[in-house]
Amino acid sequence: MRRLRTVAAxxxxxxxxxxxxxxxLRHIGRHGGxxxxxxxxxxxxxxxxxxxxxxxxxxxxxIRRRRSGQDRRQYVLELTASGQRVRAKVERARAKIIAxxxxxxxxxxxxxxxxIAEKILAELDxxxxxxxxxxxxx
Numbered sequence: 092m093r094r095l096r097t098v099a100a101x102x103x104x105x106x107x108x109x110x111x112x113x114x115x116l117r118h119i120g121r122h123g124g125x126x127x128x129x130x131x132x133x134x135x136x137x138x139x140x141x142x143x144x145x146x147x148x149x150x151x152x153x154i155r156r157r158r159s160g161q162d163r164r165q166y167v168l169e170l171t172a173s174g175q176r177v178r179a180k181v182e183r184a185r186a187k188i189i190a191x192x193x194x195x196x197x198x199x200x201x202x203x204x205x206x207i208a209e210k211i212l213a214e215l216d217x218x219x220x221x222x223x224x225x226x227x228x229x
Contacts, residue, residue, distance in 0.1 A: 102184040111136060111144045116178040123169045153177050
């Protein structure tokens with residue numbers, strides 16, 4: 092996992108964006124109009140790190156804060172036009188990384204991954220077909 096983070100950081104560094112900043116640009120681009128606290132929760136990022144990264148993104152003119160239309164006490168985050176352009180670069184870089192990683196998998200690898208992922212997700216949902224037997228063995 093560490094190597095994957097390094098590969099992503101190297102790709103984003105080409106346009107002076109850190110991994111957390113890239114994650115925020117992507118999330119705000121998809122779910123604009125959320126608060127700083129909502130962004131921290133949604134991305135699993137510490138509020139202090141979220142605040143520091145946002146200050147940099149705001150200073151670069153990629154994100155702006157505006158008062159919420161629903162609650163005038165709150166501020167919401169949205170991408171600026173230049174932020175949308177940077178987000179597009181982030182998305183392209185991310186797509187290249189995913190294509191590179193997926194490119195080493197053949198059809199059987201993908202089928203095996205899907206089968207394993209379905210089992211794991213079914214277990215998390217409590218609907219694995221062998222759940223009763225697994226409970227008895229524990």
